[in-house]
Amino acid sequence: MREQEVDPKYxxxxxxxxxxxxxxxxxxxxxxxxxxQEALQVLKRNFTTAKLEKAKTGMxxxxxxxxxxxxxxxxxxxxxxxxxxxxxxxxxxxxxxxxISDESSLWDFHGNDTNDMLTAKIKEVxxxxxxxxxxxxxxxxxxxxDAAGSSNKEFF
Numbered sequence: 001m002r003e004q005e006v007d008p009k010y011x012x013x014x015x016x017x018x019x020x021x022x023x024x025x026x027x028x029x030x031x032x033x034x035x036x037q038e039a040l041q042v043l044k045r046n047f048t049t050a051k052l053e054k055a056k057t058g059m060x061x062x063x064x065x066x067x068x069x070x071x072x073x074x075x076x077x078x079x080x081x082x083x084x085x086x087x088x089x090x091x092x093x094x095x096x097x098x099x100i101s102d103e104s105s106l107w108d109f110h111g112n113d114t115n116d117m118l119t120a121k122i123k124e125v126x127x128x129x130x131x132x133x134x135x136x137x138x139x140x141x142x143x144x145x146d147a148a149g150s151s152n153k154e155f156f
Contacts, residue, residue, distance in 0.1 A: 073101035
């Protein structure tokens with residue numbers, strides 16, 4: 001259990017600052033809340049979810065205290081649009097480099113309450129409206145841009 005500092009100047013609504021964080025050492029599994037009990041309850045829910053996911057795949061839970069390596073999401077869908085993904089990182093996200101998985105979304109790249117700023121930038125750069133893609137997953141956005149023929153534009 002860890003008590004965290006909350007920034008009193010933070011006014012955003014999407015990213016909640018929690019006072020307490022509970023975690024299982026070396027597992028990368030955690031829970032947060034305004035009280036210690038809340039944080040432990042969230043951790044318990046996350047543990048149950050992880051346990052069920054492991055059971056689905058036939059894997060057993062690691063022994064307590066053992067280091068559990070990070071498992072990255074697939075990049076299969078993103079790799080189908082690798083040049084577009086690189087261009088997107090530069091021209092939309094304004095990043096020199098970024099690791100994008102099939103689960104990455106616009107939400108991963110800002111702290112605003114909406115994706116409006118990035119969807120407007122995508123429309124400006126690629127001429128494609130992606131504001132209706134509810135998941136905001138980059139793999140789906142790349143598919144839309146590619147289907148619209150916008151990926152045929154010269155990158156960089």
